[in-house]
Amino acid sequence: MGMKLKLRPALYFLLPFLLGIIIGEYTSIPILWLWIFIVLCFVGTILTRNKTRFMCYVLINIAIFGCGMLRFEIASFPKIPNHYFDQPVSFNGKTVYQPERGKEWDACYAVGQIQLLSDPSQEVSAKLLIRFDKLMPLRYGKQIKLTGDLRQAPTKRNPGGFNYRTYLERQNVSGILYHQGLVSIGKQSGIPPLRWIETLRLKTEQVIDDAYAGLETQSTNTSGIEETPSNDTTLHAKLLKGILLGKRGDLPSETLEIFRNSGTFHVLAVSGLHVGLIAFFCYLALSAFRRIPKKVVSLLTIIAVLIYACLVGFRPSVFRASLMVILYLIATIIDRDADIYNLLAIAALTLLLLNPTQLGDVGFQLSFVAVTSIVFFVPKMEKPLQKLWNDTESTNVSTLQRYKNIAIKWLVLSYLVTFAAQIGTTPLIAYHFYRAYPLGIIVGPFAVGLVSLIVGIGMVLSVLVLSGYHLPKSLFLSIMRFSMFF
Template structure:
């Protein structure tokens, strides 16, 4: 460690930042702990156990990291309003940053001067991520400048928080980026530019980014354009969800990010361009070029790290000093954390630095082993290349499992093909930009060649990701699991382990692996348990979706929420939740009726082979969407059945279908009143699901079933609308608890105040997904209880 003095400083600074985040430290506590530590250090120094000056230096660095993080966090941002969503808000402010245009939106940050919302005036400064959703946004985008004053009318809202178990907290991410909340505009006419002023340098960089983006779009097809936009401009928004998933499954998602590989190419290009100048000028201009590229990419952690390390390497070469990668990496980390200590807790920082640190630590060991092998040079080069991938995989494994929940089995082999391909695509993209700027013909020629390479790349990645067992789902990998992993790796790399005989090493590694899996289970907690009935009322915004895990392990889904071109509930909420629960198959899917907010989300689940059997109302062939859905089920070869009054026994539970959509009375109902109504009985506990059934359907149910409707828990009809939940119906159901599934501040004003007052008057407790997020109930057949899933910090949702 004496060769790497800077890493000690960086580590103690990092420990201070971590201490600040995870331990509530106040100034008095800090002073007391400092006094105790200094006193202990003096005592140890007096006893000649430690070097006092060294201890004090490290302690000062630790306190500096802690204090600096505390001071920075005093300025931390949050969403300041009580209402999570405020319609018709009016904002006056200044554009501080602009994203590159997307297919269906433009996004930019606004610093507010004043804000009028909920009939109140706010003058405090906020940073809001503003998104404009409309058609033909190109002209509007061209008018925007960094520094321009604007007046905006739209919806002010909080970013989506963790509304369901295991879900990504978007609001927390926004706050980590210094953004208070979102401001959505749905008509471009609601964006008014007050003046044409701009901030020169930020606008200059943005115009360059925009110009490069336009040329990339002009010279390449859609797929190549999206990839190069990510590789050169650090904007991956045009890379579609399916492609990113394939890269994750193949273990090569890092290839989509701007990284050290790209910085290396940029440095090489500048060195070649300035080859005829003297060494001092050439390196100086190259450093300026790297800094310019850093600004051009909006300074993501990976580019910052690679740029600092490259600049350090060029500087020590110029000064005729020895370059040390560990020290350069430490400098990069220290500078980034000085700018923003919270970057330590971002995936980009963690993945980038852990990968490079592992390569710097492990590659010398791998290289020595490979050099001893009696192989041809070509094969040794392949092994060295594979070793770099292995080292990076080891270093990033805990973070990969924590953020993506997948362990790619074929990552090493995929990297051997993918990285060289990206290594060709990137410089070819740069060449097409440079030559195309002078002669468009060259841009199209090189662009066409790149299109072929990208097609080849995507085909390879798609092939790798679809190989059986190409990746394993690793659910809820925790921070503690990651720490334990690094402890095991540290021991394997230690001198103690190095001194063991080969047979002893094998036994020790085997024992370490066994103990790792045993200890990693200690912090696992389970929500879903065997032999219990678990019901999850999923928060899908304005819609319905309810997941049932039966005591015998079978699963059912009642409705699946909505799907639009902006957001697919099946893809982005239900499927990730199923993965968290380790549920591969839905045995029974019950579609209450064919309103968009109840059934469109199931398309994605059916297309991906997750749904076994679908139950639905009888098809009315005169209604286009019903005919299309029936055709869809037929094309997907999905088994479907119509609701009629019967009983479905699953384990020791019974599902009673109370709606018969084939009888004469039901056929006269409208779509809402044709909703499939299901009563679930588990021992002494019962649960009633009513879809969007309204008063006519409720009247029919009361007349036909009377007291059989009595249930412990009622899912209120039509999201708590006043057209449902009549007093007579509630009298017969007599629920202890009512569940209302509705979106936050939805445009229908669900649930109705009339219904809420009725529930209170009838002494019926109620819970709302728009207030609570997902609602989870567990029943053992005698009693049922609500599960406070938010208190599960790290948990395994199923056994």
């Protein structure tokens, strides 16, 4: 056991830090006391490092444990005092992301200063979710001033229900501001690459909407009467935006419930699956150009993953998956043996240092349980099936047979990866949500395969159109309708 910990130093630091966060969640110790405790532990390690090595290691672990408690205590300290809530306030800040918008409402995340209208001398800085009862010209980096009522998000009402307040707090969002009264939207600023990526996202949505709008026009028969397929067409466009960009706000509740009950709802929530697919397709496509060195391919794949992460808003699940992929690709660039368990520990440690409250997030737990389950189970399940494609490397096999074996290997491994992830995540979903989706273990792998097809085709076609390539609309629609048909 000791040997494994030495080979995986990130795991050695992660375990006591993790335990400190867990204990810190159920206790409340003043920050000053924790600082003193940690300093004393580190002083103890210096004094004992040449005398009692065992005691030195114990004190290091206790110090890391204390750091976990301290980090959680700092992160959980409320940024907005309680007396600000349910009061009219003024807000002056800058928009950072627009999560969803409806036909008659709008919303955005913004960071700025909050003042009580009853006492303008009281001011705090925080990140808020701002809701409008009408559509607004919101973009990333817009300066925004408004007044409204500041409220806390609702908590869960039933066991296993969704706790919206905790969800927002884990994204450092301190409350919801409901717009009432004056609003002023100023000039756009912010980081130029992020502004360009937001423009890219809006254009991608426009490409999908325009393409399917064209199909709706074509669905009108010669007598001028519109036929029923137009409703399916609109649904296809919404599904495509949900799968590619995670925008599922416009999807009908019946459609969402079908995905939820079948255990395949995760395909509509942009997550590690989508980031992994983007990384896989980019790496595969770039590797086809043999003159490009593997290190350059890895670097370009990292850039593609970062662009996609910004495209969908760098939500927590995307950030986690992007970090894991980037750490793995960096390991290949610097010619280091990429130990998956150590990379997982590095990713978890990095995320918890940035925001320790994520540990209680179901998405955080599912991400790491799924990847750990894949790494653990797939090699064991793959071994007895290798005879199905073992002839791939043989020189006596024809080209057609070799490609056939590669296709079999890809299909089998794709199913095993998804099946292994379902094995790991199903008990966790049942524990948190008091619901089990046995059908998901069977249907999930097939759904992921179809989503892979949609994501791959959708991204390629969108990139072609956005880059100025005049793809015939009928061809675009035919390909996307074929993939969405499944």
